[in-house]
Amino acid sequence: MANGCRRKPDRLSNRNDLVGLFPASDQGDVDTAVAAAKKAFASWRLVPAPKRGELLYRVGELLKAHKEEIARIMTREMGKVLKETRGDVQEGIDTAFYVAGEGRRLFGETTPSELPDKFAMSVRAPVGVCALITPWNFPMAIPTWKMFPALICGNTVVLKPAEDTPYTAVKLFEILQRAGVPPGVVNLVLVQGRGEEVGAALVRHPDVQLVSFTGSAAVGREVAAVCGQSLKRVSLELGGKNAQIVMEDADLGLAVEGALWGAFGTTGQRCTATSRLILHHDIKTKFIDRLVARIEKIKIGDGLDESVEIGPLINRAARDKVQSYMEIGRQEGARVLIGGSAYDIGACANGFFFQPTILDRVTPNMRVAQEEIFGPVLSVIEVPDFDAAIAVLNGTRYGLSSSIYTADVNRAFRAMRDIEAGITYINGPTIGAEVHLPFGGVKDTGNGHREAGTTVYDIFSEWKSIYVDYSGRLQKAQIDNVE
Ligand code: UN1
Numbered sequence: 021m022a023n024g025c026r027r028k029p030d031r032l033s034n035r036n037d038l039v040g041l042f043p044a045s046d047q048g049d050v051d052t053a054v055a056a057a058k059k060a061f062a063s064w065r066l067v068p069a070p071k072r073g074e075l076l077y078r079v080g081e082l083l084k085a086h087k088e089e090i091a092r093i094m095t096r097e098m099g100k101v102l103k104e105t106r107g108d109v110q111e112g113i114d115t116a117f118y119v120a121g122e123g124r125r126l127f128g129e130t131t132p133s134e135l136p137d138k139f140a141m142s143v144r145a146p147v148g149v150c151a152l153i154t155p156w157n158f159p160m161a162i163p164t165w166k167m168f169p170a171l172i173c174g175n176t177v178v179l180k181p182a183e184d185t186p187y188t189a190v191k192l193f194e195i196l197q198r199a200g201v202p203p204g205v206v207n208l209v210l211v212q213g214r215g216e217e218v219g220a221a222l223v224r225h226p227d228v229q230l231v232s233f234t235g236s237a238a239v240g241r242e243v244a245a246v247c248g249q250s251l252k253r254v255s256l257e258l259g260g261k262n263a264q265i266v267m268e269d270a271d272l273g274l275a276v277e278g279a280l281w282g283a284f285g286t287t288g289q290r291c292t293a294t295s296r297l298i299l300h301h302d303i304k305t306k307f308i309d310r311l312v313a314r315i316e317k318i319k320i321g322d323g324l325d326e327s328v329e330i331g332p333l334i335n336r337a338a339r340d341k342v343q344s345y346m347e348i349g350r351q352e353g354a355r356v357l358i359g360g361s362a363y364d365i366g367a368c369a370n371g372f373f374f375q376p377t378i379l380d381r382v383t384p385n386m387r388v389a390q391e392e393i394f395g396p397v398l399s400v401i402e403v404p405d406f407d408a409a410i411a412v413l414n415g416t417r418y419g420l421s422s423s424i425y426t427a428d429v430n431r432a433f434r435a436m437r438d439i440e441a442g443i444t445y446i447n448g449p450t451i452g453a454e455v456h457l458p459f460g461g462v463k464d465t466g467n468g469h470r471e472a473g474t475t476v477y478d479i480f481s482e483w484k485s486i487y488v489d490y491s492g493r494l495q496k497a498q499i500d501n502v503e
Contacts, residue, residue, distance in 0.1 A: 034322065034370045039096050042186040045209040050178070050221040053207035057149040057176040058227050060204030065146045065174040072172050073123020078199040079168075080116030083109060083160075090160065090191050092324065097187045098156050099331040099371070100286055101323035111161035112192075114455045115472075119168040126173070126477065135500060137491035144481035146174030147253060148229035151222045153243070155235050156182035156334055157289045163192060165455060165472050166232045167206065173481040175230070178207045180222055184334055186210045220246070229253065232471070232479065234291075237392075237418075237464050244467060255469040255479045257460050259392040260420035262450040263296035265409045265435070268303050270425035274447065276310045278425065279398065282449030284318065284376045287330055288396040289338075291465075292421040292443070292451045296382075296389055297400045298409050304402050308380065312358050315376050320363050322371075332371040333395055339372040342395035346377070349388040354379040354399070384412045392418070406431055414440045420461035421450040442470065 045053075064072075083090070091105040100108065128143040152166045163179055170177050181189035193208050211218045219239075223231050223246050230253040233243045237258040247254035264282055266275045282294030299307055323331035333339045339362060346360050359377030374395055382389050382399040389399050403409045413422055422441040426432055432446045442461035443453055453459050458470035469479050489495055 034367070035372075036370060037096055039093070040187050040190075042190070042210050042212065044212040045218055047217065047221045049209050050218055050225065053178045053209050054149055054222070054225050054227050056204035057178050057207050060202060061146070061148055061176045064171075064176055064202065064205050067174070068123075069126050069172060069174065070123040072174070073120040075199055075201060076116050076123070076168055076172060077120040079195060079201075080113050080120060082195045082199055083113045083116060086191070086195065087113065090188065093191060094159055094185075094188050095323040095331070098159060098185050098334060099323055100157075101328050101331050102326060104286055105323070108158050108160045111158070111455060112164035115161070115164045115168050118456050119172050122169075122172050122477070126481075128483075133487065134497060135489070135491070135495045137489070138495060139488040139490065140485070142483055142485045144173060144477060145484045147480060147482055148175060149227055150175045150177045150230040150232060150480065151225070151228045152177055152179045153219055153222070153231065153233045153235065154179065154181050156184035157286060157291075159185035159188035160192060162234050163189065165459070165476070166234075169471075169476040170230075170232075170480045171201075171205065173477060175480055176205050176207075178209060178222060178228070180209050180211065180215065180219055183211045183215050186212075219243075223247065223252075224250070226250070230480070231255070233257070240466075253479070254467065255471065256467045257291070257469075257471060258465050259418050260291045260293070260461065260465055261296060261390060261392055261416040261418045262292055262294055262421040262423070262441075263298050263413045264294045264423040264450055265298040265403075265413060265425065266300060266303065266307060267406065267409070267424065267426040267428070267431065268300040269427045270303070271427065271447070272303060272307055272310065275425035276307065276314060278423065278447075278449035279311060280314055280318075282423065282451050283398040284315075284330055284396045285449075285451055287333055287374070288398075289334065289394050290451055291392075292453065293394075294423065294450045295393060295397065295399060296413075297398050298412050299400060299402055300409065301402055301404050304400075308357065308378070308400065312378065315358055315378070318376055320373055320375070321368060330373075330376060330396065332368075332373045334372070336372055338395065339374055342374050342393055342397060345388055345391075345393050345395075345397060349379045349382070349386070349399075352386040352388065354382045354386060354388055356380075357400075359396070384415050390416055406434070410435065410438050414438075417464040418461065419463040420465040421445070421453070423448060423450045442466075 094105040234257040321328040357378040359375035363373035421443040423445040458473035460470040
């Protein structure tokens with residue numbers, strides 16, 4: 021795993037807080053990891069799925085026991101406030117227990133054969149070695165929601181976590197080891213600096229059968245292109261430009277709290293984050309006033325402080341990117357209502373903080389209404405009616421999460437039907453998906469797969485149809501079966 025150590029680059033709430041020294045894997049380490057996974061696959065696929073489930077149950081118990089410790093490490097490592105890093109670990113715990121139970125299901129189907137004395141069924145079979153490439157914003161939830169379903173299906177895995185969050189991944193692997201996961205079944209490659217070389221080696225590796233990637237649409241396209249060439253199975257979960265609609269009949273207090281949490285939770289660094297607020301003309305001014313009043317009270321700072329609501333951005337490049345969108349927005353005619361610049365008051369000067377920001381007078385085709393900013397920036401678009409609201413919501417290349425606040429049940433059902441997104445919330449914000457429902461999106465958000473839920477097993481298993489002919493003679497489907 022290690023061919024050299026590097027100090028983690030400065031980042032976060034306190035860039036002087038050195039969280040650890042981590043190895044930098046190279047192409048040779050990728051080969052070693054894949055070879056170990058390939059070797060372990062031969063025996064792991066034969067372990068009964070309920071036994072694999074019991075192991076995941078132990079992993080869940082250990083994650084639970086170490087939840088607070090890992091949450092604190094995660095906050096120091098990537099900056100999310102403690103209550104959110106606890107939630108991130110909890111998402112891993114939920115997935116462990118949910119998937120552990122699947123060990124006693126992994127249902128296939130039995131169905132009658134069209135021929136006499138013949139039995140027909142379909143079963144799930146593992147795919148092989150799976151490469152999991154994960155981002156830094158949910159350093160426990162996302163690796164586990166890929167890894168645990170992969171394992172329950174009988175696959176072995178190589179995880180490449182984001183270069184910004186090696187420590188949380190190491191903690192996860194310590195727990196996997198303590199739970200008794202056999203050698204080679206799970207493997208970790210860590211990158212420092214730019215991850216492209218190691219990521220590309222993993223995706224191209226001939227012994228990797230499946231790639232599951234969560235990250236940017238640009239990198240997702242490259243991953244998909246390589247996998248297309250080699251006919252590898254690939255599951256992509258990419259960007260979002262999620263919107264919350266607030267209709268004139270909505271409970272405005274509820275909708276304000278929803279917008280705050282959706283837009284500024286995780287400092288806006290979720291692929292499900294609310295980055296567009298679509299407001300009905302009649303309530304726009306009132307709504308914005310209430311929202312701004314709440315934003316003025318938000319406490320920004322070190323996520324280890326329990327009273328802090330918004331932590332820093334992940335690194336300098338992220339802050340530069342968010343800052344650049346302020347200028348882009350202004351040039352397009354948007355107006356910064358609140359926020360708009362870096363936040364470097366007191367101890368926050370030691371980190372990459374940015375003020376929660378509202379851009380007003382945004383129109384649907386502006387770049388700030390179309391491109392993923394991945395920061396605490398909310399673009400407000402005014403609409404005259406429900407139909408316009410849905411059209412604006414649908415008018416981007418992404419389709420991950422969505423939300424509408426309304427008291428009208430007819431509108432709510434129309435929204436559920438007409439919104440183009442993988443996830444729709446009625447009277448709730450765009451963030452907060454639960455692990456036992458499908459997670460993913462339409463259009464450029466992905467390539468049609470859904471992780472989490474029961475749909476994740478369609479990614480991590482092959483369907484095998486089995487026919488057992490106990491007639492003792494040659495029977496011909498479609499041909500014997502004549503009138
Ligand atoms: C992500 O932003 O990449 O639904 C994942 C949510 C979380 C997962 C977010 N449960 O907001």
